[in-house]
Amino acid sequence: MTSLPLALTINGHRYELEVDPRVTLLDLLRERLELTGTKKGCDRGQCGACTVLVDGKRINSCLALAVSHDGAKVLTIEGVSHGEDLHPVQAAFIAHDGFQCGFCTPGQIMSTLGLIAEAQAGDDPERIREGMSGNLCRCAAYGGIVEAVLEAQEQLAKADRRTAA
Amino acid sequence: MTLELSLNQQPAHLRQGSSIGQPLTRRDGFLKVTGAARYAADNHPPGMLYAVLAVSGIARGRVASLDVEAAKAHGGVVEVMTPQNRPPLATDPDAKNNPFMFRLDLLQNDRIRYPNQTIAVVIAETLEAATEGAALLSPRYEAQPARVGLDGAESFVPGGVGIGSPAVHHKGDVEAGLESAATRIEATYETSAQYHNAMEPHAIVAAWDGDSLSIDTPSQGLAMAQGRIAGLFGIAPQNIHIRSPFLGGGFGSKGMISGPQVLGILAARLVGCPVKLVLRREQMYGPAGHRAPTRQTLRMGMDREGRLTAIDHHAKTASSTFDDFFEPAADASHTLYASPAIATSHEAVRLDTGTPLFMRAPGEATGSIALESAIDEAAGACGMDPLEFRLRNYAEVEPMTGKPFSSKALRECYTLASERFGWQRRPLQPRQMPDKDGFLTGWGMGTATFPAIMFQAEARAVLRADGSGLMETGAQDMGQGAWTAFAQIAADGLGLDIDQVDFRAGSSDLPNAGIAGGSGHTATAGMAIHNAGAAVIARLADLATGHEASPLFGAGNEGVLARGGRLYRRDDENRSESYGEILARAGLAEIDGRGTGTPDPASREAYAMHAHGAVFAEVKVDPDFGQIRVTRLVGAFAAGRVINPRLVRSQYYGGMIWGVSFALHEEAVTDRRSGRIQNANLAEYHVPVNADVPSVEALLVHEDDPYVNALGIKGVGEIGITGTAGAVANAVWHATGVRPRRFPIRIEDLLG
Numbered sequence: 001m002t003s004l005p006l007a008l009t010i011n012g013h014r015y016e017l018e019v020d021p022r023v024t025l026l027d028l029l030r031e032r033l034e035l036t037g038t039k040k041g042c043d044r045g046q047c048g049a050c051t052v053l054v055d056g057k058r059i060n061s062c063l064a065l066a067v068s069h070d071g072a073k074v075l076t077i078e079g080v081s082h083g084e085d086l087h088p089v090q091a092a093f094i095a096h097d098g099f100q101c102g103f104c105t106p107g108q109i110m111s112t113l114g115l116i117a118e119a120q121a122g123d124d125p126e127r128i129r130e131g132m133s134g135n136l137c138r139c140a141a142y143g144g145i146v147e148a149v150l151e152a153q154e155q156l157a158k159a160d161r162r163t164a165a
Numbered sequence: 166m167t168l169e170l171s172l173n174q175q176p177a178h179l180r181q182g183s184s185i186g187q188p189l190t191r192r193d194g195f196l197k198v199t200g201a202a203r204y205a206a207d208n209h210p211p212g213m214l215y216a217v218l219a220v221s222g223i224a225r226g227r228v229a230s231l232d233v234e235a236a237k238a239h240g241g242v243v244e245v246m247t248p249q250n251r252p253p254l255a256t257d258p259d260a261k262n263n264p265f266m267f268r269l270d271l272l273q274n275d276r277i278r279y280p281n282q283t284i285a286v287v288i289a290e291t292l293e294a295a296t297e298g299a300a301l302l303s304p305r306y307e308a309q310p311a312r313v314g315l316d317g318a319e320s321f322v323p324g325g326v327g328i329g330s331p332a333v334h335h336k337g338d339v340e341a342g343l344e345s346a347a348t349r350i351e352a353t354y355e356t357s358a359q360y361h362n363a364m365e366p367h368a369i370v371a372a373w374d375g376d377s378l379s380i381d382t383p384s385q386g387l388a389m390a391q392g393r394i395a396g397l398f399g400i401a402p403q404n405i406h407i408r409s410p411f412l413g414g415g416f417g418s419k420g421m422i423s424g425p426q427v428l429g430i431l432a433a434r435l436v437g438c439p440v441k442l443v444l445r446r447e448q449m450y451g452p453a454g455h456r457a458p459t460r461q462t463l464r465m466g467m468d469r470e471g472r473l474t475a476i477d478h479h480a481k482t483a484s485s486t487f488d489d490f491f492e493p494a495a496d497a498s499h500t501l502y503a504s505p506a507i508a509t510s511h512e513a514v515r516l517d518t519g520t521p522l523f524m525r526a527p528g529e530a531t532g533s534i535a536l537e538s539a540i541d542e543a544a545g546a547c548g549m550d551p552l553e554f555r556l557r558n559y560a561e562v563e564p565m566t567g568k569p570f571s572s573k574a575l576r577e578c579y580t581l582a583s584e585r586f587g588w589q590r591r592p593l594q595p596r597q598m599p600d601k602d603g604f605l606t607g608w609g610m611g612t613a614t615f616p617a618i619m620f621q622a623e624a625r626a627v628l629r630a631d632g633s634g635l636m637e638t639g640a641q642d643m644g645q646g647a648w649t650a651f652a653q654i655a656a657d658g659l660g661l662d663i664d665q666v667d668f669r670a671g672s673s674d675l676p677n678a679g680i681a682g683g684s685g686h687t688a689t690a691g692m693a694i695h696n697a698g699a700a701v702i703a704r705l706a707d708l709a710t711g712h713e714a715s716p717l718f719g720a721g722n723e724g725v726l727a728r729g730g731r732l733y734r735r736d737d738e739n740r741s742e743s744y745g746e747i748l749a750r751a752g753l754a755e756i757d758g759r760g761t762g763t764p765d766p767a768s769r770e771a772y773a774m775h776a777h778g779a780v781f782a783e784v785k786v787d788p789d790f791g792q793i794r795v796t797r798l799v800g801a802f803a804a805g806r807v808i809n810p811r812l813v814r815s816q817y818y819g820g821m822i823w824g825v826s827f828a829l830h831e832e833a834v835t836d837r838r839s840g841r842i843q844n845a846n847l848a849e850y851h852v853p854v855n856a857d858v859p860s861v862e863a864l865l866v867h868e869d870d871p872y873v874n875a876l877g878i879k880g881v882g883e884i885g886i887t888g889t890a891g892a893v894a895n896a897v898w899h900a901t902g903v904r905p906r907r908f909p910i911r912i913e914d915l916l917g
């Protein structure tokens with residue numbers, strides 16, 4: 001298969017790549033760039049385990065052909081924390097036991113970041129549940145996930161207010 | 166951005182004294198929220214190739230031809246493994262010499278016995294090339310008609326159900342009990358085939374080095390997997406190293422090594438390089454086990470006071486045509502409700518499916534939804550409140566055996582959960598609680614129960630001169646929290662703060678931790694850890710009490726206690742010495758001790774051992790469209806000693822949501838003509854999403870059990886499904902007046 005050139009900024013690093021056009025963004029991350037934090041649960045856009053942010057929006061990376069995102073900025077779970085310092089969303093997932101096996105967790109966390117950025121759900125648990133329903137969790141840690149989203153959102157809002165002040 | 170939360174500041178980390186019982190957050194949490202936790206498919210050894218399965222599109226017959234040339238001609242394809250070139254095995258994959266050994270499809274011939282059976286493996290330099298190669302094989306088949314459904318083949322009485330339980334049990338005279346009853350009910354319930362659908366598909370990365378094999382693969386039973394692979398390949402178990410630090414869910418499907426995992430090892434053998442093989446989601450509907458469908462008929466008789474005079478529970482189920490696993494659904498009636506006469510029986514058919522296997526609460530889940538529905542019908546027939554009816558028939562001893570319970574705080578569970586739920590306000594009759602939006606509200610309940618099982622496990626404990634400790638056991642964490650709960654038991658066993666303890670698990674070169682299954686892992690491996698800790702502390706105490714220079718000299722083994730890294734004289738706590746001082750004086754860098762966890766045969770003989778719980782559910786049903794929403798679940802559970810209440814609650818939540826899923830969502834639909842599963846994907850095979858489960862509460866009921874094991878642990882992984890599924894079904898009846906008799910409950914059943 002002829003490779004095509006592709007430039008991506010992933011977690012702040014610029015990559016210049018030659019890629020088989022069949023390769024999905026998910027498989028590019030996992031199998032070629034060793035960014036295996038993003039998970040594959042279905043490869044069909046049905047589970048959300050592969051959620052990443054592309055140009056700030058959450059997408060299922062298994063449904064995205066890598067070459068169709070030339071020039072994009074991608075954020076994966078590996079780019080969320082700063083070393084030992086967890087992002088408030090990550091810390092809240094731990095504090096509220098928002099996972100068990102952890103396989104869906106990178107996707108849940110990326111989806112949470114997307115959801116908070118979309119600023120549509122507010123602090124209404126019903127809307128958060130709806131907004132997080134593209135991310136399956138077979139361990140069913142759903143209650144903890146909603147609590148984590150609520151708490152992280154509050155922490156981030158507080159931090160924003162401090163910055164503004 | 167400032168970080169408000171850090172791991173060490175969370176209140177959960179403030180502890181006094183013992184680690185056991187503390188709601189610690191997960192020790193593996195940091196790895197899991199940063200994407201650093203390494204699951205099997207995240208491995209990528211140098212020179213690795215990709216293997217992709219080609220699977221059967223028919224249920225029964227044989228492969229007539231495969232276009233291997235076309236696949237091989239595709240750029241990047243390295244090899245195609247078929248029955249013609251599959252490397253030899255030392256044992257026939259169809260051989261079976263114990264009930265935990267299941268027959269595997271490893272390309273031993275061209276026969277097809279279920280849909281999605283592997284018919285070839287394509288190995289290529291990239292995943293894309295292997296995937297395309299598999300598509301190019303264009304298989305042609307000689308197909309035979311598929312045997313489908315519980316009426317699709319001749320039925321028989323299996324030799325045993327579950328693992329070695331007789332298919333038929335009885336005590337007392339059921340027919341006489343029914344005859345003498347003032348009120349009788351009889352009802353038949355159907356449950357659907359279900360697939361585990363752990364979020365992590367089965368995966369393996371296998372690398373050979375001569376006759377040594379290195380494997381990354383999720384396993385709920387490392388030693389068993391190691392033994393099975395050793396047998397198949399004719400190599401020594403110690404030449405096989407399996408790493409399984411994290412499972413992306415198991416639920417029983419990763420208990421036995423599955424055929425595709427072994428095919429990954431064979432593919433690596435064939436091409437002489439490391440190979441990664443990951444099942445596609447749809448490929449998991451076949452070779453990786455499932456919960457078999459059931460059809461269960463219950464007959465019950467009650468006297469004038471609403472006391473059961475007889476329970477008859479019959480279950481029909483299905484296995485594959487080539488192996489035996491029979492869902493022990495009717496056995497659910499052995500343990501819960503007192504009755505002078507109880508009979509349980511099973512029959513089965515053989516269908517063209519993959520072999521069913523253990524799926525979270527195998528038998529208990531299927532049996533519970535039928536039993537709890539029937540109990541509800543029986544209460545209704547007696548004009549009694551369902552809770553009052555259950556209390557009237559409360560079993561003070563195990564009904565089937567007459568044995569006393571080692572502990573049973575079910576009454577407390579009923580009281581706590583019903584009060585929390587507000588059950589006393591429930592009208593007896595259905596359709597009495599329309600809400601302000603016009604939805605029909607219903608309240609239902611169910612009793613939960615699961616046996617307290619133990620297997621065999623070993624652990625090794627080390628104390629080091631720097632005052633730290635190490636605990637090793639090949640335990641498996643599939644989300645239940647083994648990394649954390651076992652470290653807590655280890656800390657207490659070693660008399661150390663948990664931060665001073667290294668805990669190693671998830672690898673086959675560690676002592677055998679037994680199976681993460683049957684809700685018995687915490688009890689079994691926990692006891693091994695506890696005993697290993699005691700063994701190494703005893704050695705340390707010998708060193709101290711036997712040395713004149715020690716303040717503990719002469720205290721004797723019984724006379725010291727271990728706490729916070731020091732040994733204290735029991736009779737005078739002012740006299741103590743640190744572990745480091747004791748080891749330094751003895752000139753030892755470290756000492757170790759070993760322990761095992763096993764069930765105690767004498768107490769198991771004397772007592773019936775079960776966890777219990779009570780679950781209350783509220784549903785709202787749209788009267789016009791029949792849509793059902795679970796709006797509230799409250800469960801209370803008594804399962805012996807709780808090692809970590811935060812993790813235990815999560816297990817209950819997960820189990821309860823699986824109960825909702827059983828009642829309302831999950832069903833694998835088989836096409837009657839082809840025998841194929843029509844919804845083998847996560848969009849059409851429904852599992853609950855976040856919006857499906859608004860409010861779930863799990864209350865922990867204190868229970869001391871001196872008999873079950875020295876730590877008093879029962880097990881919490883599966884009990885949550887039982888009780889809950891029936892509670893939801895009973896709530897649907899209470900909302901609508903329609904009694905659900907097949908599961909999942911369909912909208913058309915309510916609109917009827």
Ligand code: FES
Binds near residue numbers: 040
């Ligand atoms: S792997 Fe992309 S949605 Fe499931």
Ligand code: FES
Binds near residue numbers: 101102137413644
């Ligand atoms: S934590 Fe296991 S799937 Fe979500």
